[in-house]
Amino acid sequence: MSGMKRRQLWxxxxxxxxxxxxxxxxxxxxxxxxxxAFKSPAEFSAYPPTFWPKSFAYTQNFSDAFARVPFLRFxxxxxxxxxxxxxIRLLFAILAAFAFAFYDFRLxxxxxxxxxxxxxxxxxxxxxxxxxxxxRLRLLDSYLGMAIxxxxxxxxxxxxxxxxxxxxxxxxxAGQMDGCGDLRFLATILLPISKPVLVTLFVQxxxxxxxxxxxxxxxxxxxxxxxxQVGITMITSFEDTNYHLVLAGVALSxxxxxLLFIILRRNIQRNMTAGALxx
Amino acid sequence: xxxxxxxxxxxxxGGPIKKAKPYLFVxxxxxxxxxxxxxxxxxxxxxxxxxxxxKGVITGFSxxxxxxxxxxxxxxRIALENTLKITxxxxxxxxxxxxxxxxxxxKKRRLSPVYETMFTLPMAIAMSAAAMIFKVLLNPTVGxxxxxxxxxxxxxxxxxxxxxxxxxxxxxxxxxFDFLLFLSAFRAVPxxxxxxxxxxxxxxxxxxxxxxxxxxxxxxxxxxxTNMVLAMMVSGPVIIxxxxxxxxxxxxLIFMMYNSGYGSANYSxxxxxxxxxxxxxxxxxxxxxxxxxxRVHYQ
Numbered sequence: 077m078s079g080m081k082r083r084q085l086w087x088x089x090x091x092x093x094x095x096x097x098x099x100x101x102x103x104x105x106x107x108x109x110x111x112x113a114f115k116s117p118a119e120f121s122a123y124p125p126t127f128w129p130k131s132f133a134y135t136q137n138f139s140d141a142f143a144r145v146p147f148l149r150f151x152x153x154x155x156x157x158x159x160x161x162x163x164i165r166l167l168f169a170i171l172a173a174f175a176f177a178f179y180d181f182r183l184x185x186x187x188x189x190x191x192x193x194x195x196x197x198x199x200x201x202x203x204x205x206x207x208x209x210x211x212r213l214r215l216l217d218s219y220l221g222m223a224i225x226x227x228x229x230x231x232x233x234x235x236x237x238x239x240x241x242x243x244x245x246x247x248x249x250a251g252q253m254d255g256c257g258d259l260r261f262l263a264t265i266l267l268p269i270s271k272p273v274l275v276t277l278f279v280q281x282x283x284x285x286x287x288x289x290x291x292x293x294x295x296x297x298x299x300x301x302x303x304x305q306v307g308i309t310m311i312t313s314f315e316d317t318n319y320h321l322v323l324a325g326v327a328l329s330x331x332x333x334x335l336l337f338i339i340l341r342r343n344i345q346r347n348m349t350a351g352a353l354x355x
Numbered sequence: 356x357x358x359x360x361x362x363x364x365x366x367x368x369g370g371p372i373k374k375a376k377p378y379l380f381v382x383x384x385x386x387x388x389x390x391x392x393x394x395x396x397x398x399x400x401x402x403x404x405x406x407x408x409x410k411g412v413i414t415g416f417s418x419x420x421x422x423x424x425x426x427x428x429x430x431x432r433i434a435l436e437n438t439l440k441i442t443x444x445x446x447x448x449x450x451x452x453x454x455x456x457x458x459x460x461x462k463k464r465r466l467s468p469v470y471e472t473m474f475t476l477p478m479a480i481a482m483s484a485a486a487m488i489f490k491v492l493l494n495p496t497v498g499x500x501x502x503x504x505x506x507x508x509x510x511x512x513x514x515x516x517x518x519x520x521x522x523x524x525x526x527x528x529x530x531x532f533d534f535l536l537f538l539s540a541f542r543a544v545p546x547x548x549x550x551x552x553x554x555x556x557x558x559x560x561x562x563x564x565x566x567x568x569x570x571x572x573x574x575x576x577x578x579x580x581t582n583m584v585l586a587m588m589v590s591g592p593v594i595i596x597x598x599x600x601x602x603x604x605x606x607x608l609i610f611m612m613y614n615s616g617y618g619s620a621n622y623s624x625x626x627x628x629x630x631x632x633x634x635x636x637x638x639x640x641x642x643x644x645x646x647x648x649x650r651v652h653y654q
Contacts, residue, residue: 092466095459099473102530106476108499109488125499168384179377187381194392198636200588200609201629204616205395205402208411227387258376287481289591294617305483309595312487319491326484337479338472 110330112323113137120319137324141311144321147328149300150307153219155332157292157303158285161223165281166274169229173236174262178248195230200290207294221295222303226285232277239273240266279340283333304329402626409620417623425627433603434611437518438632441607442586442639444522449529449582450575456530457537458563471538478531486595489524511596514604521605524592529585533578540574541567576647580640587636608632 112120114129116136141147175181176188206225215221248261267274292303302310308325312318403421405413425431456474460467477485492498493510501508510520544567552562590609593599599606599614608628616625 088462088464091459091462092464092470095456095470096466096473098456098459099470102527103473103476105485105488105492105527106480108492109484112488112491120497123496125497125502127499168387171380172384175377175380179380181374181377184377187385191381191384191388194388196637197392197396198584198588198633200590201612201633202392202395202399203609204612204622204625204629205398206391207617208398208622209391209395212411224387225391228384228392230388233384283479287483289481289483290594290613293594305481308487309483312490319494319497322487323491326487329484330480333479333481337476 106330109323110327112320113327115320115323117320137320138328141321141324141328144318145307145311145325146300147304147307147325150302150304151329151332153301154286154303154305156219157222158282160219161226161285162278162281164223164227165229166232166277168227169232169236169277170262170267172233173240174258174266176233177237177240177243178245191228191233192230194228199225203290203294206291210295215295217296217298217301222292223285225291226281226288229277229281232281235273235277236270239270243269275340279336283336286333399626399629402623403630405623407622407626409622411620411622421623421627425624425631430603430606430611431628434606434608434628435631437604437606438587438589438608439635440518441522441525441589442583445525445529445586446579446582448522448526449533450578452526453530453533453578454537454575456534457541458567460534460538461541474534475531477527477529480528482528482591483595485528486524486592489520489527490596493520493523512601514601517597517601517604521589521592521596524596525586525589529582533582536574536578537571540571544570576643580643583639583643584636587632587639608635 108127111127111129114132114134114137115126116130116134119126119130172191176184210216210221210224213221215224243266287305288303289305289309293306296302296306308322308329311322311325401413404417404419405421406415406417408414460471460474480488490511492500495501495507495509495512500506501510508516510516510523548566548570549562552566557565588609589607590613593605593607593610594613597605599610609632612625612628612632615621615628
């Protein structure tokens with residue numbers, strides 16, 4: 077018996093050591109990127125390539141990167157686009173989920189399918205035609221133009237509806253008898269109860285939009301409207317690779333999504349997997 | 356002060372307004388679903404059978420000419436081949452890696468929070484940031500990888516390896532989320548089942564193949580399917596890292612669509628490629644569901 081116990085103990089230690097080693101390999105590119113932000117151009121051109129920077133006090137890259145491209149402006153643009161996109165997407169999703177969960181109307185099932193079926197058409201295949209639409213609406217180079225294609229959140233609508241359905245319908249009807257209007261019921265009772273789901277959906281949408289690359293690249297052409305993800309790829313060029321500056325930019329761009337991720341990891345882990353499995 | 360009575364809004368406005376209400380709630384999401392999903396899809400469909408000018412206006416009907424032209428082009432065949440190759444490699448490799456990691460992490464141990472965070476961290480990294488890091492890391496002269504492994508490979512510069520360089524990035528980006536899906540699937544397998552298997556003398560391998568694998572098969576299907584769609588749509592890393600090169604070695608369908616539509620304003624060609632990519636992805640998904648009906652075990 078004790079032999080088996082001991083074997084389990086060693087097995088556990090071995091498994092954890094293996095997991096840590098694999099974990100280090102997986103996060104290696106991130107660590108490498110962040111460390112690279114502290115290397116001088118000379119360290120980059122030195123052979124053999126180094127892993128650790130000579131000194132973490134070397135912050136020249138950050139100030140140079142700031143001087144080269146308007147980082148704060150890029151960050152601000154990303155923030156505005158991600159906020160507009162996320163807030164409107166959730167607002168639309170909440171309203172639709174509310175109707176699908178609490179009302180009976182003739183086209184309910186059909187319209188529900190119309191919204192859900194948007195998930196089957198991959199956004200990438202629609203990029204070029206959406207670009208034409210946005211350009212015709214004269215929304216190129218604008219925050220609205222960058223956010224507008226993310227207003228439809230079928231997954232978000234579906235998850236909110238699932239969450240709303242757990243709320244007893246009789247309670248809503250009872251509230252209505254007491255003169256509680258529909259929107260007031262939604263705002264003062266339903267949404268506060270659904271806060272955990274809302275937080276997850278908000279973070280998930282925000283991070284997705286903060287990280288978006290292709291669409292913001294397509295619909296912006298002036299430098300001051302670029303988002304941060306597009307911006308960091310502009311530090312490098314064919315003539316001048318500037319790897320030290322690129323990595324400084326990358327390291328800066330990682331901060332917001334990173335913070336959100338670390339703070340909300342448990343919450344996201346729980347709700348995201350639940351959502352993915354029902355979807 | 357007298358008590359103010361709440362206004363009995365829903366009661367006083369009965370009839371048609373009350374009936375219209377749910378429609379009003381659904382209207383915003385519907386407008387945008389039509390405007391930015393269904394309308395562009397319909398338009399892509401129309402474009403592929405028409406001649407379209409550089410402003411994106413249809414000038415005439417052209418039957419199957421666009422498709423004939425597309426299929427006769429050598430670069431289209433290369434793009435198709437590259438895309439299918441990326442998908443054929445990306446899906447099994449991702450499933451294998453993330454399932455392995457999840458299996459290793461299933462049992463909660465003291466260091467679980469540490470390595471779970473490490474495994475999921477790639478999720479928080481934007482594609483463009485990851486691409487820039489890989490560009491440096493895999494660079495043949497200043498990059499650390501070749502040096503550490505004693506290789507001499509131009510990951511994004513040589514025709515033989517560029518596609519694998521792209522694949523390394525796409526696989527890495529998918530690790531976090533798929534690991535989480537497998538982790539919760541493995542943890543949902545009841546302990547009693549595993550214990551019962553052990554009692555019956557089943558070793559770890561047969562426990563895995565006879566008990567765990569059948570129970571997590573819906574998750575395998577889901578991960579394979581979502582990965583397949585993502586792999587069929589790969590274009591961002593190509594735009595950032597290789598521009599489809601060298602010598603078209605990394606040109607994918609969506610990259611070609613982007614290039615011919617946005618780059619050269621050939622909207623009918625771009626629409627054809629988009630439809631081909633969509634049709635392929637859709638049929639691959641249908642095939643997966645067909646396999647699912649035969650093989651996947653639902654509890």
